[in-house]
Amino acid sequence: MITLPPHLEIHDDRFATLVHPMSTLDEIATGFTWTEGPVWFGDHDCLLFSDIPSQRILRWSEGEGVSVFRSGSGFNNGNTRDHLGRLVGCRHGTRDVVRTEFDGSLTALADSYEGKRLNSPNDVVVSSDGAVWFTDPTYGIISNFEGYRAEPEQPARNVYRLSPDGDLKAVASDFVQPNGLCFSPDERVLYIAESGSSHDDAVPSVIRKFAVDGATLRDLGAFAHITPGLPDGLRCDVLGNVWTSAADGVQCFAPDGALLGKILVPQIVSNLCFGGRDGHRLFITAKTSVYRVFVDVRGAEPWTRGAA
Numbered sequence: 216m217i218t219l220p221p222h223l224e225i226h227d228d229r230f231a232t233l234v235h236p237m238s239t240l241d242e243i244a245t246g247f248t249w250t251e252g253p254v255w256f257g258d259h260d261c262l263l264f265s266d267i268p269s270q271r272i273l274r275w276s277e278g279e280g281v282s283v284f285r286s287g288s289g290f291n292n293g294n295t296r297d298h299l300g301r302l303v304g305c306r307h308g309t310r311d312v313v314r315t316e317f318d319g320s321l322t323a324l325a326d327s328y329e330g331k332r333l334n335s336p337n338d339v340v341v342s343s344d345g346a347v348w349f350t351d352p353t354y355g356i357i358s359n360f361e362g363y364r365a366e367p368e369q370p371a372r373n374v375y376r377l378s379p380d381g382d383l384k385a386v387a388s389d390f391v392q393p394n395g396l397c398f399s400p401d402e403r404v405l406y407i408a409e410s411g412s413s414h415d416d417a418v419p420s421v422i423r424k425f426a427v428d429g430a431t432l433r434d435l436g437a438f439a440h441i442t443p444g445l446p447d448g449l450r451c452d453v454l455g456n457v458w459t460s461a462a463d464g465v466q467c468f469a470p471d472g473a474l475l476g477k478i479l480v481p482q483i484v485s486n487l488c489f490g491g492r493d494g495h496r497l498f499i500t501a502k503t504s505v506y507r508v509f510v511d512v513r514g515a516e517p518w519t520r521g522a523a
């Protein structure tokens with residue numbers, strides 16, 4: 216009989232096929248303030264992640280450890296890559312979604328809606344048609360990072376879709392605070408975290424599930440209730456399982472919403488992503504540190520899958 220390491224909780228036998236019972240939870244970087252936005256760049260064999268309060272995007276690689284990828288990041292939070300592999304991020308400071316071009320220059324993709332400034336874009340995904348989907352809660356302008364504070368101009372905390380031709384539309388407007396989001400592997404479902412319980416205990420800590428009908432969303436209700444804490448960043452694997460942040464670590468749910476298991480992390484988890492040279496690593500941003508664990512499944516996002 217195998218004794219489980221203390222960081223693993225198996226709620227369903229399927230979880231033992233996703234995270235090997237002998238896997239270790241490794242802290243690969245530490246000394247930050249609030250880490251977020253992990254994204255794997257297999258073509259550069261490195262992980263990028265944000266340290267929001269210090270306004271930096273950090274780069275980590277197995278051989279070289281941590282270096283500064285970008286300073287003065289404008290309180291960059293969530294990151295992803297688009298259909299061409301370019302870095303796309305959300306900035307609280309400039310209250311926009313920004314793309315890093317191949318030459319390193321920055322292009323602001325969206326900073327206002329219906330003539331009013333966005334709240335503070337938090338997290339972002341790009342569908343394979345090049346549309347940019349992002350959430351716009353108010354955390355970045357009410358959390359007082361480095362004294363930065365502003366009154367929201369938007370009447371709601373929307374989820375947006377920016378079409379490839381630049382048309383910005385609100386696709387969900389009934390969130391208290393929308394946060395992380397991810398597509399199912401076939402992009403027919405979009406999962407979006409409701410983290411409004413950070414302000415109001417009466418708001419359920421749920422991941423909501425939406426059917427993607429072209430450029431619009433159809434609400435399919437609550438997918439999973441998260442406890443303890445609330446859901447922030449989340450990602451799907453190639454099997455359609457949903458891996459989400461929670462106060463006690465990473466929680467993994469089957470496509471039918473069943474809790475499969477947990478990776479317990481000693482700090483509050485903000486976000487996670489798949490990656491690694493072979494695609495079999497889960498990188499976890501958790502407050503002051505970044506952790507890594509071996510997983511027996513690859514991420515749904517094509518650039519995270521590594522060498523075959």
Ligand code: MG
Pocket residue numbers: 293337338394395447448485
């Ligand atoms: Mg977030």
